[in-house]
Amino acid sequence: ANLENGTFKKLDVVVVGGGLVGSLEALFLAKRGHRVRLYEYREDIRNTPQARGRSINLALSIRGRTALREVGLEDHMINNHGIPMKGRNIHRIDGSTYIIPYDSRTKQCIYSVGRNYLNGPLLQESERYENVERFFNHKLIASNLRKGFLSFQKTDTKEIVEVNADLIIGADGAFSAVRKEIMKQPLFDYNQKCIEHGYLELCIPPDSNGGFQMPPNYLHIWPRGEFMMIALPNQDCSWTVTLFMPFTHFKSLDSEDKLLKFFEKYFPDSIPLIGKQKLIADYFAGSASPLIAIKCRPYNVEDKALIIGDAAHAVVPFYGQGMNAGFEDCTILNQLFQKHHDDLAKILKEFSDTRWEDTFAISDLAMYNYIEMRDLVTRPSYLLRKAIDDVIFWLMPKVWIPLYNSVTFSTIPYTQCIKNRQWQDKVLNRSLLFLGTVTSAVGAFYVYKKFVGLS
Ligand SMILES: Cc1cc2nc3c(=O)[nH]c(=O)nc-3n(C[C@H](O)[C@H](O)[C@H](O)COP(=O)(O)OP(=O)(O)OC[C@H]3O[C@@H](n4cnc5c(N)ncnc54)[C@H](O)[C@@H]3O)c2cc1C
Numbered sequence: 094a095n096l097e098n099g100t101f102k103k104l105d106v107v108v109v110g111g112g113l114v115g116s117l118e119a120l121f122l123a124k125r126g127h128r129v130r131l132y133e134y135r136e137d138i139r140n141t142p143q144a145r146g147r148s149i150n151l152a153l154s155i156r157g158r159t160a161l162r163e164v165g166l167e168d169h170m171i172n173n174h175g176i177p178m179k180g181r182n183i184h185r186i187d188g189s190t191y192i193i194p195y196d197s198r199t200k201q202c203i204y205s206v207g208r209n210y211l212n213g214p215l216l217q218e219s220e221r222y223e224n225v226e227r228f229f230n231h232k233l234i235a236s237n238l239r240k241g242f243l244s245f246q247k248t249d250t251k252e253i254v255e256v257n258a259d260l261i262i263g264a265d266g267a268f269s270a271v272r273k274e275i276m277k278q279p280l281f282d283y284n285q286k287c288i289e290h291g292y293l294e295l296c297i298p299p300d301s302n303g304g305f306q307m308p309p310n311y312l313h314i315w316p317r318g319e320f321m322m323i324a325l326p327n328q329d330c331s332w333t334v335t336l337f338m339p340f341t342h343f344k345s346l347d348s349e350d351k352l353l354k355f356f357e358k359y360f361p362d363s364i365p366l367i368g369k370q371k372l373i374a375d376y377f378a379g380s381a382s383p384l385i386a387i388k389c390r391p392y393n394v395e396d397k398a399l400i401i402g403d404a405a406h407a408v409v410p411f412y413g414q415g416m417n418a419g420f421e422d423c424t425i426l427n428q429l430f431q432k433h434h435d436d437l438a439k440i441l442k443e444f445s446d447t448r449w450e451d452t453f454a455i456s457d458l459a460m461y462n463y464i465e466m467r468d469l470v471t472r473p474s475y476l477l478r479k480a481i482d483d484v485i486f487w488l489m490p491k492v493w494i495p496l497y498n499s500v501t502f503s504t505i506p507y508t509q510c511i512k513n514r515q516w517q518d519k520v521l522n523r524s525l526l527f528l529g530t531v532t533s534a535v536g537a538f539y540v541y542k543k544f545v546g547l548s
């Protein structure tokens with residue numbers, strides 16, 4: 094019901110971008126009975142093999158699962174396409190490894206899912222709604238958001254397709270064309286940060302029997318200070334390995350010999366797993382991709398247009414939350430549709446007014462991980478703090494949820510996760526200070542007693 098007299102008006106919605114978030118949002122809108130036309134620049138990924146140059150698999154955690162559950166796809170993704178990861182499997186430079194479980198108490202885990210095994214089923218599910226139409230090979234090239242006007246160019250025939258809509262949803266990723274339009278409005282805040290690290294994907298193939306070459310139910314990490322490597326399992330028992338290094342490092346490895354020497358020094362155990370020839374071939378076949386963080390607001394233009402997902406808040410991947418946060422956008426937007434009975438003016442304004450704090454928070458958390466990454470999981474103070482966190486978490490699980498657990502294993506708003514952490518820091522510092530004063534007082538007392546006793 095979105096009209097004064099309480100009747101329901103079917104909205105004509107265009108979603109720009111048929112990636113992970115756009116295809117999910119189309120489902121949410123379809124379930125509400127609106128007419129959805131989804132325009133995607135690329136070809137239909139259901140007909141093409143693995144799209145190269147994008148993170149091939151992703152860590153799906155509770156925020157993303159909650160959104161998928163709303164559209165009835167959580168079980169399908171988890172059971173058919175998800176590989177559970179129970180913890181981190183850290184690779185030391187000498188090739189030895191150790192495990193840090195994600196949640197030794199309740200054994201919660203995260204899931205590695207192939208990008209196309211998420212995107213395909215989301216698009217496939219939309220076929221079940223006759224009020225959803227999908228248009229591939231359509232690139233948004235011009236728009237007048239206030240008039241609900243969009244102009245697409247077909248990438249094959251170069252033909253121009255003009256479209257009108259009641260609502261335009263921009264889910265067209267970090268380099269969003271819809272956001273470029275939204276940016277033209279007054280009072281729009283925009284901030285982007287390109288980090289010095291790039292990433293390059295390598296592959297650890299299945300072993301000769303077609304099985305995994307490493308323990309499969311873990312997120313494998315090779316933390317090496319200035320750079321790191323991370324591996325997530327694929328369904329075909331291969332691993333997608335992502336090498337994160339400053340672009341200067343990538344540039345300096347400009348020969349096969351330099352590359353092999355570098356891996357022999359820093360990632361010796363990975364060479365037999367990847368294979369020398371494959372390592373050389375894959376490394377020099379691609380080039381490192383950039384990583385960008387974008388913070389902007391507001392996300393809407395009146396009751397006409399809204400950006401979600403990476404278009405609204407691209408974050409660096411060092412928390413595995415980008416897609417999860419984009420999926421969470423869809424959950425929250427749907428709650429607002431429910432709350433305001435599909436009254437767009439109220440929905441879009443409240444989304445812009447409330448969502449930006451949480452997306453800025455996760456962006457800061459991911460950037461913090463990037464900066465701390467050098468020794469995120471190896472620095473003694475990190476491990477000490479983690480040990481303390483785990484003990485108190487074990488003692489008082491409802492009161493003390495460590496930051497990493499609340500971000501990855503709860504749907505507590507990201508801003509609240511940070512506030513909890515700040516409160517925990519205060520309590521810890523005060524108690525350590527208190528412990529400090531008590532022990533020094535007791536120490537001083539004993540020294541004094543001994544001294545007096547001596548004299
Ligand atoms: C290395 C790396 C690792 C990552 N790991 C994780 C992880 O483990 N967990 C996690 O949750 N997230 C992860 N992410 C983040 C995740 O990939 C993104 O957050 C997610 O893809 C965002 O989805 P989206 O639909 O908003 O944007 P995209 O996936 O970028 O989709 C945008 C879509 O819009 C289309 N498009 C763009 N411009 C136009 C146009 N002008 N006209 C029409 N269509 C257009 C594009 O073709 C694309 O299909 C990672 C990212 C990287 C780079």
Ligand SMILES: COc1ccc2c(c1)CN(c1nc(C(=O)N(C)c3cc(Cl)c(F)cc3C(=O)O)c(Cl)s1)C2
Binds near residue numbers: 180312412462497
């Ligand atoms: C496909 O490419 C990529 C690239 C990076 C990531 C992912 C997939 C998935 N990522 C996850 N990060 C966390 C996390 O909370 N932290 C603090 C971590 C942060 C870093 Cl940098 C790390 F290496 C491990 C952990 C860890 O704890 O395992 C998860 Cl939980 S999942 C990072």
